[in-house]
Amino acid sequence: MAPTPRFGSVPEVREGLRTVDYLADEGIAGVVYLADRLGKPVLIEGPAGTGKTELGKSVASMTGSRLIRLQCYEGLDESKALYEWNYKKQLLRIQAQRVAEEDGAAANWHDIEEDIFSEEFLLTRPLLEAIRADEPVVLLVDEVDRVEVETEALLLEVLSDYQVSIPELGTVSAHQIPLVFLTSNNTRELSEALKRRCLYLHIDYPDLEREKEIVLARVPGISEHLADQIVRIVRSLRTLELKKHPSISETLDWARTLLLLGLEGIDADQAKATLHILLKYQSDIAKATKELTVAEPA
């Protein structure tokens, strides 16, 4: 149960993530390190666009593992997440048998049954694929809060024992323990059973310095002065009560836009003109425009 650990220490994780342009803080690196050591999945929560999915991807590229991704949605079921019998192929197999019988071959029901429930007719879906992989993999279960409570139970066996039970075939256990990341936008409370099996990590908007570093790392060629102004305006916007606060990814988009426009600094007019990149609701934009241009009563 104790495979060779992937990481030696917390700072090593942090440095590794930095090389793939993901700037982790102490907490994030610590949890990734623990996930590896304890062989437990990580449940990542936080506002949209703060780099939850990106963390999974970055860890994959940092460790050189294959990334297997399961995008969750309402109505996701066993046959899309775990495995499915290729029943069209099974039907064809039975039909072929019937043709063979007409030619005089003996029909043995037991053989056929053995045959059509073999690996040949099994379609692997992401979870089973991650379990069966021989090479190191990172399994990313994205937006797990979108599936219904009942479907969540599908994940439990995989997450706690790293195995999948297929009634007709038996139990498939993992050859190696994959690193598992589950992300959630917190649109609903996840079940206790799921939470108990995971390490919990909450990623919030980064503080000013870290966000500036992120902008500098992710947007090549941006000047320090511009990056500083950008993150300060974004922080200012986050203090307003908006429907949707600007996320890190939107900050990055904005920074790229301003860079493309060839701006060295931002004044109120330019900020207003490009605000739609940061904010995605008309009411939010109206509010922000008002707040940014009208000075507060001093």
Next chain:
Amino acid sequence: MIDLLAGFIQQLRAAGLPVSLTENLDAMEAVRHIPLEDREAFKYALAATLVKSNAHWKAFETVFEVYFSLRGSDLSHGSEEGDGQGDMDELLERLSSEVAAVHGGAMEALTPEQLAEMLYRALQHADEAILRALARQAVTRFAGMEPGRPVGGTYYLYRTLRNLDLDAVLERLMAGARDQADGLTPLEERLVRDEYEARIDGLRKEVEAEIRRRLVMDRGVEAMAKTLRKPLPEEIEFMHASKDELAALRRTIYPLTRRLAVRLARKRRHGRKGPLDFRNTMRHSLSYGGVPAEPKFRYPRPAKPEIIVIADISGSVAAFARFTLQLVYAISSQFSKVRSFVFIDGIDEVTPFFEGIEDITEAIHRVNTEAGSAGAGR
């Protein structure tokens, strides 16, 4: 070590956090992999294994700070007392040189005006070390803490902050910034203000931590953990909620309405399948050699009801009416038509206020200001 962790988990449970046995075991396992001298790593290891909801993070942090504040030395990690002392000496030296530069005098001997001046400078240059020392000094001076006095930390916090008068400091900082730049554009002004507010907020937290530290020294860890407990968000009472708490509630409710809408829509789509479409099934069976492998169904066509909302928006129940309206409009796709009326003593239709507006709070605001007079039965 086991005893220590067990005690900590006891405190967490007392604070209302649900910590299960598995999580307890995980935490023990986790701290084995973490260098114990790293206090931050230790904290995050515990948090990752014990806290499973962001709403509980604050409570966890408080309990952690209190519980591990004085035991630092016997855990050999972050022996805060020792380090703190070293830092302090160095700091005091820097401080006294700073003070000497300003007025010439030791920290204790400063007049309140000089203290305020130092605070102003420290905030202006974001000098964290000096701010921390100033927070300590401020607590010593203004909080008026007496050992054994049965008052909560908030009282001391209030006293200290009132004496520091941070609002005035903020105004002064703003004025200073304006002078320096010869007038600021509104945008710049806002950014500068945000920056200073963040710094002042940092100072406030520092003061709070300092007060907590002293209270722990005075009363002991267990007693403090009890008094510092803050109610978890799920335990807030609707009628007595403060403004901040209401904002937190609204944030919780918003995804709830969306969730309901999604769920209902899904029920409509999948809950009741239409009758079997025989023609379509047969047509598809051709591709499997005549075997109807893939049954096809007709799409269901559910009837959508019309709904009329009548909301009482008089003062006592306004908060509830608001919630109901928000809910109804969130699931309005489930109804063929929504009409809403509000009344206090006369009734008035407010449907048009909700048309073409995506921000429901703004619509409600308009109802209150524009339709309010009509609703009052004139």
